[in-house]
Amino acid sequence: SQQGEEDPQALSIQEGENATMNCSYKTSINNLQWYRQNSGRGLVHLILIRSNEREKHSGRLRVTLDTSKKSSSLLITASRAADTASYFCATEPGYALNFGKGTSLLVTP
Amino acid sequence: GAVVSQHPSRVICKSGTSVKIECRSLDFQATTMFWYRQFPKQSLMLMATSNEGSKATYEQGVEKDKFLINHASLTLSTLTVTSAHPEDSSFYICSARGTWGQETQYFGPGTRLLVL
Numbered sequence: 001s002q003q004g005e006e007d008p009q010a011l012s013i014q015e016g017e018n019a020t021m022n023c024s025y026k027t028s029i030n031n032l033q034w035y036r037q038n039s040g041r042g043l044v045h046l047i048l049i050r051s052n053e054r055e056k057h058s059g060r061l062r063v064t065l066d067t068s069k070k071s072s073s074l075l076i077t078a079s080r081a082a083d084t085a086s087y088f089c090a091t092e093p094g095y096a097l098n099f100g101k102g103t104s105l106l107v108t109p
Numbered sequence: 110g111a112v113v114s115q116h117p118s119r120v121i122c123k124s125g126t127s128v129k130i131e132c133r134s135l136d137f138q139a140t141t142m143f144w145y146r147q148f149p150k151q152s153l154m155l156m157a158t159s160n161e162g163s164k165a166t167y168e169q170g171v172e173k174d175k176f177l178i179n180h181a182s183l184t185l186s187t188l189t190v191t192s193a194h195p196e197d198s199s200f201y202i203c204s205a206r207g208t209w210g211q212e213t214q215y216f217g218p219g220t221r222l223l224v225l
Binding site for chain 1: 113115141143145150151152153154155158200202204213214215216217218219221
């Protein structure tokens with residue numbers, strides 16, 4: 001069953017703006033991961049944050065994790081048109097990944 | 110980096126036929142591979158977990174006799190959709206986890222199946 005829930009479901013911004021996506025989950029986790037999917041393509045792993053970490057950076061990406069609220073956020077700074085994609089959070093309560101419903105991000109020039 | 114391939118990338122078949130999808134880890138060995146299904150504008154849903162040399166573990170609601178999974182080697186898992194019907198039309202994605210037990214799963218590019 002799906003554990004993560006992202007919001008917003010869809011987000012439209014202009015190039016240069018920041019995009020923030022949120023993810024909530026239900027059970028305890030060892031880590032939380034964020035993936036990106038371009039339309040009709042496979043998934044690309046973006047970043048993994050462990051349960052004992054609160055914040056992590058990778059290039060223009062910043063991920064936060066609040067285990068007390070069971071939530072995470074993905075911030076993309078200075079967005080580009082090429083960032084247009086769907087973004088999914090995923091948790092791993094067992095051995096396989098449970099994906100959220102995803103946020104569809106549209107970045108317009 | 111670790112690369113996972115899938116073949117074919119797209120397949121169109123007639124209702125009632127069977128379709129085999131291959132998932133290969135190209136530069137690493139994978140003891141465990143996962144099969145997901147994704148309907149349009151929806152998230153990925155785990156179908157089954159495939160372990161090399163043993164039977165696959167299917168998620169609730171996934172028919173094991175309809176979706177046959179074979180994980181014959183550490184680099185290859187196959188998913189066969191038997192007697193396909195139009196409602197089986199979907200995007201099938203596999204992922205693999207390396208034998209070194211790392212946390213990250215590597216995803217294949219997906220296979221688009223259209224059953225007419």
